[in-house]
Amino acid sequence: MRKKLAVLFLGAALTVSMLGACGGKDAASSSASAVSASSAADASSASVQDASKAESSTSTSDVSAESASAAETAGESSASELEDGTYTADFNTDSNMFHVNEAKEGKGVLTVKDGKMTIHVSLVSQNIVNVFVGTKEEAQADGAELIEPTTDEITYSDGTTDEVYGFDIPVEKLDEDFNVAIIGKKGTWYDHVVSVSNPVPQE
Structure with a gap:
C-alpha cells in the first residue's frame, strides 16, 4: 500500500x-x-x-x-514695372557736394521709354562738368562714355532764376544703389552712390 x-x-x-x-x-x-x-x-x-x-x-x-x-x-x-512716360522721382545721393538743386526739392524727371529709364537732374551750379555711371577708375578708362551736361534754368521760391548744369543719368533699377563718378572743373574724379525711388506720373 x-x-x-x-x-x-x-x-x-x-x-x-x-x-x-x-x-x-x-x-x-x-x-x-x-x-x-x-x-x-x-x-x-x-x-x-x-x-x-x-x-x-x-x-x-x-x-x-x-x-x-x-x-x-x-x-x-522693378526696372520695367513702369509704363512708358515721364515721372517725378527722388534722386538720392551720399554727398552734400553732389545733389539736386534745392529748387527741385531733391527730385528729378524720370523718363521711361521702351523699358529703359533715364533720370534728368538739375544740379546746384556749373561746377560739375561730366558724369559717368560707374566708378572713377572706369570713367578714366579708354572708351568710357561720359555724360555731357545740359544747361538748365532754375527758378527759386523767391522768383530769382539761375542757370545750372543738368545730366541725363541712365537708371537700371528703382530703389537700388548704383555708382556714379563725377568730375569738376579742377579735373578730379570723385565716386558717389546714388539711387532713384518713388516715381510719380507727371500730369
Whole structure:
C-alpha cells in the first residue's frame, strides 16, 4: 500500500514538473514574441518619423527655392514695372557736394521709354562738368562714355532764376544703389552712390 502511494505521489510530482516546464516555455515564447512585436513597432515608428523629416526638409527646401525665385523675379521686374512716360522721382545721393538743386526739392524727371529709364537732374551750379555711371577708375578708362551736361534754368521760391548744369543719368533699377563718378572743373574724379525711388506720373 505504501509502495502504491509512493508511486502515485511520484507520478503526480512528475506531472506537475512537466506542466511547469511547458508553462515556462510558453511564457518565454510569449515574452519573445512580445519583444519582437515591440521592436517591429519601434522600427516602423522610426521609419515613419524619418519619412516625415525627409518630407518636411524637402518642403522647406521647396519653399526657400520659391521665395528666392520670387525675390529674383521682383528685382528683375522693378526696372520695367513702369509704363512708358515721364515721372517725378527722388534722386538720392551720399554727398552734400553732389545733389539736386534745392529748387527741385531733391527730385528729378524720370523718363521711361521702351523699358529703359533715364533720370534728368538739375544740379546746384556749373561746377560739375561730366558724369559717368560707374566708378572713377572706369570713367578714366579708354572708351568710357561720359555724360555731357545740359544747361538748365532754375527758378527759386523767391522768383530769382539761375542757370545750372543738368545730366541725363541712365537708371537700371528703382530703389537700388548704383555708382556714379563725377568730375569738376579742377579735373578730379570723385565716386558717389546714388539711387532713384518713388516715381510719380507727371500730369
